[in-house]
Structure formats: structure tokens, C-alpha cells
């Protein structure tokens with residue numbers, strides 16, 4: 001019996017080798033102004049920011065709290081001379097120069113089978129809906145330009161891709177128009193198959209079939225299920241996305257496909273309405289036999305989640321491209337097809353930008369942050385993440401190292417700080 005299990009989990013020779021790029025939380029800021037670098041400016045001219053009152057309600061504002069908590073208290077970001085920060089500044093969003101450099105690195109020389117982008121293309125603190133759409137369009141076009149081989153891209157919409165953030169509403173004219181505008185950009189760049197036009201225009205979700213149609217990647221719009229969305233929380237199935245999700249997974253099952261789920265705001269951190277999380281988990285449970293991974297963003301950190309009631313469900317969260325407030329990073333999965341048919345992201349490498357160092361050097365470079373299998377001594381799986389979690393609870397040294405990897409070695413050094 002034991003031998004059989006080992007054989008079943010053995011990699012099929014020749015069936016592995018697919019590579020997938022996972023980018024998240026790009027937060028391109030085309031209004032970023034190098035003359036405005038400094039504490040609490042968000043690197044923008046004040047006239048390009050929302051009102052002070054609205055600013056206080058945004059995630060970016062509260063991110064400063066997180067920034068303080070990652071190190072000693074009362075730390076302030078010091079003003080940085082623009083010439084010393086060609087690639088932008090912590091606590092601000094991604095400048096065009098940083099995005100181009102990260103994408104040049106991620107796509108340069110590497111070939112991928114497909115790319116997953118788990119949302120938040122657009123910078124925080126949008127002054128209006130036109131700037132939101134402009135930045136969305138710019139971010140998507142920049143990524144499409146870097147993807148020179150034109151490999152399939154699975155886009156996911158994030159809370160900042162709506163204006164104001166989280167304002168996703170399929171009932172109002174404005175809400176539907178905004179969704180249509182997002183669709184139009186994605187469609188123009190070839191990221192939405194025409195079979196998915198209707199789905200995306202209705203609720204902001206879609207699926208993409210990849211790896212010779214053996215894998216269906218289902219992109220869900222979890223902004224609809226977020227507890228910060230004022231338009232949902234009352235009805236059982238906002239914009240009909242749950243019923244579609246159930247249907248598209250049902251079709252995948254009858255097609256004999258494996259499934260990955262991709263979303264922006266992850267479940268499991270009290271970020272969703274609890275009813276929606278329960279419904280989502282019921283659907284995940286129903287199709288557990290075909291779902292091999294779920295992938296998310298939003299937290300700007302390299303983390304994981306597991307569900308007590310569905311231990312096989314693996315939640316992979318990748319760090320952000322934006323240095324807000326972490327080092328920029330991206331992830332590449334090695335995909336393995338098991339003899340039993342599962343298509344699993346069996347390992348990944350996280351690559352990061354030491355923003356202090358590249359600004360000081362004036363030239364761009366990246367470094368490997370960690371490889372899952374080497375650092376944690378096992379393939380990526382819900383079982384190995386569970387073991388990692390147990391170790392976090394008991395081993396203080398391991399915990400410190402893990403937290404360093406979570407924020408992509410963002411070190412709170414004195415270089416951009418005053419004390």
C-alpha cells in the first residue's frame with residue numbers, strides 16, 4: 001500500500017516542465033512625481049491625490065501602519081532626493097521605470113507556458129475614474145508589450161482596479177460601464193477569449209484553458225465577495241458569479257480538465273463576507289477532486305492559506321510588484337503533471353528587487369529570494385504548507401526567517417528612513 005502511494009505521487013517523466021509566471025499587485029502609478037518623494041506624500045503632487053478625508057479611508061494610508069509594525073515603532077520614511085531613487089520609493093506605488101525593469105527581468109530570457117496576474121494593476125489613491133482606467137490601460141499594455149512571445153495571460157481584477165477602490169457594482173449603469181471598460185482593455189490586448197466576453201462583462205470573472213486544454217484556470221472577481229464592497233453582502237450570489245463558478249467547474253470536470261483558481265482578495269483572513277466564504281468553500285469542496293491549486297494577491301506578501309474543513313485546498317499568495325511597503329517581487333512556478341493526472345505547481349522561485357540597493361547603484365538588478373523546495377525541504381503542497389505552519393508556531397528562528405521572506409527581505413534599514 002505504501003509503495004503504491006509513492007508510485008502514484010511520482011512525477012511522470014516528460015510530462016513536467018511547464019513554467020508559469022505569477023505577478024500580482026502591480027499598482028502602476030503614472031502620476032508618480034519624483035519631486036514629491038517624501039514622508040506621507042505617496043510620491044504624488046497633492047493636486048493628484050484624493051481629498052484628505054478620502055485618503056484616510058484608503059488601504060494605502062493604513063499600510064503605513066503596517067510599515068511601522070514591521071520594525072521598531074515611530075519609524076518615518078525620510079525624504080529621498082529623486083536622483084537617489086530612480087526606481088521609486090517604499091510606501092509609494094510602482095513607477096513606470098520600475099515596472100519596465102521588473103518586466104524586463106521577468107520576461108527576459110525566460111519562456112512561460114502562461115502568466116497569471118492576480119489583480120490590482122492600478123495605483124492606490126486614484127483622483128478619479130479616468131486616471132484609474134488610464135493606469136489600468138497603461139499597466140496592461142506594458143505587460144502585453146513585455147510578453148513578447150504572446151503566451152496566454154490569465155487576468156484577475158483587484159479592488160484598486162475599480163473607482164473608488166472596491167466599488168464593483170453590476171447593478172448600476174456606472175458599475176457596468178466600468179466593467180465594460182476593463183473588458184475592452186483586456187480584450188484589445190488578447191487576454192480574454194470571446195467565449196468569456198459575456199462572463200467578464202457581467203461579473204468580472206472568466207476562465208482560460210491552457211496546457212493543451214488540460215488545465216482550466218478560473219479567474220474569479222473576489223472584490224464582489226469582499227466585506228469592503230458596499231454593493232454586495234445582501235444577496236446570495238452577487239452578479240451570479242457563484243452560479244457561473246459552479247457551472248464552469250462542472251464543465252471542467254466533465255471535460256476531464258484539472259483546475260486552478262485565481263483571485264485577488266483571498267478568502268481566510270476575514271476579508272470576505274462570511275456567507276460568501278462559506279458558499280465559495282462549499283463549491284471548492286464539491287470540486288475538490290479536480291482543483292489542484294488556488295492563487296491570490298492583495299496582501300503584498302509571500303504567504304499561504306489552508307482551510308481546516310478542506311485540508312487539500314492549497315492557497316498560494318504572492319508578493320507585490322509595488323514597493324508598498326515591501327520589496328518588489330515576482331514568482332515562477334514549476335508545474336508537474338502527476339501520474340494520477342493532477343497538474344500541480346510543485347515548486348516555485350521568488351525573485352525580488354532590493355529597492356535600497358538598486359536605487360543606490362542607479363542600475364537595476366534582481367536576486368533570488370527563495371526557492372520553496374530548498375527553503376522548506378519539500379514540494380509545494382497543502383501538506384508541506386501545513387508542516388510549515390506547525391514549525392512557525394514553535395520555532396522562533398524559523399519564524400524570523402519566514403517573516404523576512406514574506407516581505408521579500410524588506411529590511412527597514414536606515415537608508416530611506418529617519419529615526
Ligand SMILES: [Zn+2]
Nearest residue numbers: 025027120298
Ligand atoms: Zn494591492
